[in-house]
Amino acid sequence: MLVHVLADTSEKLFGLSSLFGGQFTVAGERLDVEAKLPHAAAAVVVRADLRAVENIAALKRRAARFAKAKKRIFLVEQTSHFCISQAYALGATLVLPGKIDVTKLLAALADPGHETGSTSGISQPDNAVEAAATAIASMFTSITLGERVDVAGPKEAGRKITNRISEHGLSDWLATVRRHHEGTFQHCLLVTGVAVDFGLSLGFRNSDIERLSTAAMFHDIGKARVPLAILDKPGRLDDNERALVETHPATGYHVLKGHRDISPEVLDAVRHHHEYLDGSGYPDGLCAENITDIVRILTISDIFAALIEHRPYKPTMPRAAAYEILCGMRGKLERALVASFKHVALTR
Structure with missing residues (x-):
């Protein structure tokens, strides 16, 4: 041979x-x-x-x-x-x-x-966490090398995450992700799991769950253009670093724009997941009437996931404390959705 x-x-x-x-x-x-x-x-x-x-x-x-x-x-x-x-x-x-x-x-x-997978003791990407992480790695690599992003992998990974959470719940997903991933990858995986569970708790149809999971998988794709040293910096970012990080929604939108397999709803979510109802978000300062339902759901999931992330330099925030922060963001997040999210945040 x-x-x-x-x-x-x-x-x-x-x-x-x-x-x-x-x-x-x-x-x-x-x-x-x-x-x-x-x-x-x-x-x-x-x-x-x-x-x-x-x-x-x-x-x-x-x-x-x-x-x-x-x-x-x-x-x-x-x-x-x-x-x-x-x-x-x-x-x-x-x-x-x-x-x-x-x-x-x-x-x-x-x-x-x-x-x-018949050889024992060898790493295989045969579960939802590793399938999703592999899809994220592929996306980041493509953008780093200036290549067209493959969307089939992230969509399939989103379906695997949905199946995993439907069978085992959100807590199991969060624990598994925290054990095996860190930094930007951990965040993307946590956001997708939280968003999927939120959609399931709201009774979304399968097609809506798939759209939401795809948006969550892609939401931070623009961070591929931000140095890892900044993304995973231990501690507070300075003004220049913060400004660079805040370019990622628009960058992600432009990377995916024109891709025939990305729906307008997903593109909108990638660009606007940091917008707030009171117009204080970025990159476009949208107000309530211009922010879609999928973006409102993704924004809540994104903030919650960021709060409960495990980082080597800070303790993991308890889910109840993270939910209290969401409740305190009056005027920025939709109150009815935050109230509905309580079941996801505290019990699932």
Whole structure:
């Protein structure tokens, strides 16, 4: 079997190639050279830092070629769920996080059924949280590289989240997300779960729930243009940093505008989820009569999710305390919706 090895440094490339001994035919390639991936490779093994934009871009350029390999194994040294999700967004069928385990790697290459999840102890994106995180990673990557955003993945992830919350409830979703994700990814996942549960509690039809979940998945897509150092900064932002963050609704709107698979309602929600009924929000200072129902629901979900996020530098706010803050935002949020949200905030 021909195994093609891709790495971001010569040291990683030679080290990885030496692990296979005489068991497989090995071809190696560094990511910073012209792509020469052979079409005949049965497996691709990638070892690269997926926090680096240049590595992501190099792998994206090779995507059409290595998609033909049945086994696409990514060795992710950084064990953060961001990097694992990024690997799946780039086409991995399997991710081995942490220090390289030669036994697991060789077993995965030899196992004809690993891509369906039969190899134990290996990270698989087979639940709603990881499917959603992978979709978010794919969106952020596309925007960073100036590519067209795929909307099918986020929509499917929204359906999985709806099914998960319908079966297990919001509390289970919040706990799972907090355990496995942090920063911007955690926020997007929390907002989507809260918005879906809010819609379910209001008795929305399936089509309305799908529209709401899609809007929630996309609502912060403009943050892909804001440096992570600012997005995940521990502590208060200065005026310039705050101004940059506040560009994300309009940025997200312009990124998605013209995409035939994005409805006008979702576009409106992406642009206006920071608008308030009293006109004090941004980017357009809309007043009550110009703010749609889906935006009002998403705004409440967004604020609540931000308040209850887990951050390393601050304790997680109790849900009851977060709900009291919503109740205190008189004139900015629709009172009837805030009252209806109590069931979601405190009991689900």
